[in-house]
Amino acid sequence: MGKSSRDKGLRRERALVQLHTACGIRAERVPLSGALHYQGNGADLDLHVRGPQALKAEVKARGEGGGFKTLERWLGKNDALFLWRDRAAPLVVVPLHVWLEIAGRSARLDADSDAQRRKRRSAIEQGPTPPADAITRSTA
Numbered sequence: 647m648g649k650s651s652r653d654k655g656l657r658r659e660r661a662l663v664q665l666h667t668a669c670g671i672r673a674e675r676v677p678l679s680g681a682l683h684y685q686g687n688g689a690d691l692d693l694h695v696r697g698p699q700a701l702k703a704e705v706k707a708r709g710e711g712g713g714f715k716t717l718e719r720w721l722g723k724n725d726a727l728f729l730w731r732d733r734a735a736p737l738v739v740v741p742l743h744v745w746l747e748i749a750g751r752s753a754r755l756d757a758d759s760d761a762q763r764r765k766r767r768s769a770i771e772q773g774p775t776p777p778a779d780a781i782t783r784s785t786a
Contacts, residue, residue, distance in 0.1 A: 658707045659690050669746050671695060671753050695749045 659675050666673035672694035689702035708714060717739055721727040725744050730736040740748075 654707055655690075655705065659705050662691060662703075662705060665742075666693060666746075666749070669750050671746075671749050674700075693749065694753075696752045 663673045663675055674692045674694075676689055676692060690705040691703040692700035693703055694700050711718075717727065717729075721739060721741070725740065727739040728736050729739065
């Protein structure tokens, strides 16, 4: 791979990380685009959409969109395209705005459940509130 192709890939990966981060979704580039299988991961990006386990994402960029144009035509104005080959698991292609909506909702749900979990844990750690006595009531 030439330097310009490598640089283009890095720019796209960084842009996707920045975009996810701006939308409140934790995202990280995998060092060397996964070439070293850092922490067992050969993907380009880690997307922390739900829980501690990251989704692994691959990024492909093409100048003229070779192969992408057919997918875009099939997708049309729909929100998702399912690709299902015989004896293989289906794939889903979604536009970026649809992905960000799905991922953002999932991240918010996870954050909400974390906040509720922290609140319950704090209440358990602090124990029950002692009943108010006459002195406390008079100062309030």
